[in-house]
Ligand SMILES: Cc1cc2nc3c(=O)[nH]c(=O)nc-3n(C[C@H](O)[C@H](O)[C@H](O)COP(=O)(O)OP(=O)(O)OC[C@H]3O[C@@H](n4cnc5c(N)ncnc54)[C@H](O)[C@@H]3O)c2cc1C
């Protein structure tokens with residue numbers, strides 16, 4: 149079960165895996181996620197479903213190494229298996245629930261940042277299969293961190309790559325790119341932004357100004373992913389929502405990003421320590437200076 | 440061994456101040472000698488009142504007589520006819536309001552220690568590899584059970600004994616429901632007790648498929664129509680935590696008891712080496728007064744914090760079991776009673792720094808007979824804490840009812856099911872345990888699983 153059929157490094161720290169997960173691939177839709185564990189006592193790690201093949205019974209996961217658990221996950225090779233994969237979790241993207249004819253009338257733009265580029269892919273692919281066009285802005289810090297550009301070219305109407313340092317594509321972050329597209333005469337009726345919280349925060353500030361309703365995908369800390377713990381609480385307007393059952397996609401105009409960013413750092417010190425232990429092994433005693 | 444017939448044979452426990460620093464089991468249980476001595480107190484009543492208090496009608500005097508005579512294996516066979524999880528029940532059932540509450544010995548002295556005797560027999564059976572017996576040959580008829588808590592395990596075990604081909608679908612990566620994610624190690628050891636009892640259910644032929652969230656990974660309709668199951672039992676529990684809706688509840692350092700306990704129990708974060716983190720708190724307020732609040736408080740204490748229980752009514756109204764409150768006090772938990780939080784206050788970085796409370800007084804009893812607390816005006820004060828754990832109860836998760844055609848729920852989101860059969864509004868679908876009653880007890884959930892197994896058998900045999 150949960151065998152890894154293929155594994156590719158998209159960048160030094162972003163890894164793509166195709167994994168067997170029949171029950172997930174049978175029913176999942178774009179926007180949903182899974183929770184995986186890669187060892188017997190491993191942490192439960194939420195990851196968005198980045199593609200799926202119902203016939204083969206597989207899903208594609210794309211993840212970035214950010215801490216101890218994703219580091220352990222990165223050590224899995226082709227032929228290895230995940231200990232657990234559960235899903236699909238969360239609600240499918242709002243787009244999947246909308247009327248196809250209505251959707252065809254809309255000018256859609258996706259803003260994809262960093263590893264968040266991967267979860268955008270199944271949405272654009274799904275739209276393409278339904279004959280719906282969409283533009284995609286891919287943002288990355290530099291040329292080496294741009295991922296999935298070719299895949300997007302097959303499914304999106306226009307792909308705009310932009311890098312913070314200008315080393316590839318357009319110059320500047322995703323907000324600069326969206327603004328210049330608008331300045332160049334593009335009009336959009338709906339935006340879907342997926343990426344780091346800080347990117348989504350600024351993207352939403354801009355789309356508010358531009359009057360483009362925006363969906364964002366939240367990635368709070370989670371434990372069970374089934375509504376049982378409330379770790380994933382997010383303020384959306386006046387309401388507190390559980391991202392794992394009500395989301396993970398929400399109306400970006402209403403999300404409290406500052407709170408979400410603060411909550412994501414809840415275990416930072418403890419996680420940092422775990423990462424250190426892992427890197428330095430048993431020799432790490434907290435740096436007393438004598439060891 | 441000398442026995443005072445009016446008093447229970449005392450059971451050995453870990454010293455309070457020692458156990459407050461570890462996660463080992465608090466109670467050691469009886470030795471054979473102690474168990475036989477305690478068993479000798481039973482009057483073997485003809486019209487045994489204790490059995491009337493037992494939701495699964497264990498033949499209590501029957502198994503106690505076997506202990507008295509030293510036939511522990513026979514005692515186990517008697518218990519396992521009625522209960523699939525005796526080692527669990529012996530540890531966590533509220534015997535004082537059930538079997539022991541009705542025991543004749545209890546009129547003049549102390550009731551027979553039925554729970555501790557049950558635990559003794561179950562532990563003996565585990566040590567000696569005794570297993571429950573199958574009653575019928577396999578009949579190949581498939582039944583699905585959703586959830587692997589006490590209700591699901593019981594229903595599955597009973598159906599398997601009758602010969603059915605049973606699969607349990609469990610959302611989490613490990614089976615056991617609240618027994619693994621909620622109740623802490625120091626009250627209910629996971630590997631030594633819970634895992635073993637689940638092995639016994641599996642030994643009857645029950646399959647357990649983990650990582651299946653029914654409603655998302657598969658629906659009940661699909662189980663019935665595509666996967667060939669003839670009936671479904673829903674034992675999905677009441678896992679959705681409530682919050683107070685007071686300001687500050689999304690500050691860093693505010694958790695539901697479910698999150699805190701799940702991190703510690705299911706994810707084992709009480710162990711240093713676990714990759715799942717848990718907050719290292721200095722001073723904790725646990726809001727609520729039930730068993731779950733006691734478990735969260737005693738867990739936080741063992742992780743090194745000073746812990747306050749903040750509860751809006753008085754000591755007598757605490758809904759937790761007397762034994763749990765007693766243990767909590769012995770270990771040094773501080774009870775701030777008649778106290779109600781109104782706001783959680785954060786520092787400039789958004790971390791909890793205090794909980795603002797008001798003093799309460801008890802008014803007249805309401806319809807439920809409980810005296811309702813009222814805030815005393817102008818009595819606001821702050822308790823400095825870095826962590827707040829909300830333990831205000833839970834309700835059933837609406838996921839299954841939302842995704843199953845014809846399955847009705849009531850105002851409290853509980854699945855509507857017939858009292859003695861668990862039959863729901865959807866044909867072939869049965870339900871029981873916390874999913875039907877709201878948060879209740881292990882043994883009531885087991886009773887419901889048992890009743891439903893019987894009803895499912897009758898339904899299938901037509
Ligand atoms: C619904 C959902 C979908 C997700 N999809 C993907 C995905 O497709 N690809 C992917 O690479 N990641 C995804 N994530 C994030 C991923 O789960 C985290 O990166 C992972 O749990 C970090 O684990 P760790 O132990 O390696 O890092 P940690 O040591 O836990 O964290 C390292 C750093 O990352 C931060 N962090 C902690 N949790 C998260 C989080 N949930 N999101 C972002 N940063 C976090 C911490 O503050 C810390 O600074 C998703 C998260 C959610 C909730």
Ligand SMILES: Cc1cc2nc3c(=O)[nH]c(=O)nc-3n(C[C@H](O)[C@H](O)[C@H](O)COP(=O)(O)OP(=O)(O)OC[C@H]3O[C@@H](n4cnc5c(N)ncnc54)[C@H](O)[C@@H]3O)c2cc1C
Pocket residue numbers: 531532533585586587588589590591608609610611614615616617618621622623651652653654674675676677678700730731734836838839871872873874878879880881882884
């Ligand atoms: C901390 C705590 C302490 C307690 N202490 C005691 C005590 O001392 N004594 C006592 O008698 N009772 C106690 N209780 C109550 C008791 O544990 C519950 O009443 C009992 O476990 C209910 O059993 P159940 O089978 O109905 O549900 P649960 O034990 O809740 O099991 C339900 C299972 O279903 C799974 N599930 C849910 N939804 C789905 C889905 N859609 N698909 C698949 N699986 C799903 C869940 O993951 C879970 O494993 C305590 C409860 C808690 C939380």
Ligand code: SF4
Pocket residue numbers: 480481482483484487488489490499500503541542543544551553
């Ligand atoms: S009521 Fe008490 S004394 Fe009588 S049979 Fe039951 S346990 Fe024994």
Ligand code: FES
Pocket residue numbers: 369370371372373374375376377378379380381390391392393
């Ligand atoms: S992750 Fe536990 S409720 Fe959402």
